[in-house]
Amino acid sequence: MSSHYDSLPMFITTNNGVLVYHVACIPPTDCSWRLNFAGMISDRDSGTAGLGFILRDENAIFKAGCAEPLYNCDNIVTAELTALCHGLEVAMNQGVEYLKIEGDCGVVFEVLNHKTEILPPGIEKLLNRCINFMKAFRGAKIRHVVNHRNMAANKMASIGSGEDEAIFWSSTPPPEISEIVVDDVIGRWVSVSEV
Numbered sequence: 001m002s003s004h005y006d007s008l009p010m011f012i013t014t015n016n017g018v019l020v021y022h023v024a025c026i027p028p029t030d031c032s033w034r035l036n037f038a039g040m041i042s043d044r045d046s047g048t049a050g051l052g053f054i055l056r057d058e059n060a061i062f063k064a065g066c067a068e069p070l071y072n073c074d075n076i077v078t079a080e081l082t083a084l085c086h087g088l089e090v091a092m093n094q095g096v097e098y099l100k101i102e103g104d105c106g107v108v109f110e111v112l113n114h115k116t117e118i119l120p121p122g123i124e125k126l127l128n129r130c131i132n133f134m135k136a137f138r139g140a141k142i143r144h145v146v147n148h149r150n151m152a153a154n155k156m157a158s159i160g161s162g163e164d165e166a167i168f169w170s171s172t173p174p175p176e177i178s179e180i181v182v183d184d185v186i187g188r189w190v191s192v193s194e195v
Helices: 076-093 106-112 121-135 147-161 175-186
Strands: 011-014 017-022 033-043 048-056 062-070 098-103 139-144 167-170 188-191
Touching: 033 076, 033 147, 048 076, 048 147, 048 175, 062 076, 062 147, 062 175, 076 098, 076 106, 076 121, 076 147, 098 147, 106 121, 106 139, 121 139, 147 175
Parallel strands: 033 098, 098 139
Antiparallel strands: 011 017, 017 188, 033 048, 048 062, 062 167
């Protein structure tokens, strides 16, 4: 029996180059939930920033998300680690035991992998908090992903940067995120270089 997706081409050529149909969210085999996190600086001069995360279960079903403003924040590492920290805390409170963690900011992964020698005190404190939270899970794997695999968290961070206070969602994502979450499961066209 064939599905609609069997008839889709795997590659197409456009004016923007070769695109491939890519499914971003493949359910894990170990019952892990997935946490995507992101931070953004919307105005470095004023220190206005935002953070966001999205938590999905082993079937890629939305379980929780947050969009939150940050003030007096002028560096992306602080915004990203704050998003990770908040997401880990929510996952722990949900009783998650196994977690796959994804983010798309390369500098944060350098910090998480201790490839940065000297850290400002605030960042070191956030880093240690994230590491301690990760140790609380029975299994936690973290990986750096390309931007299109982290679109929902990036959108949450963008929403957060324009809000006055944190907004949390459980069970049902906000409309701006719903389409991204669905596309993560069914797939989207992306440049071959991004896969």
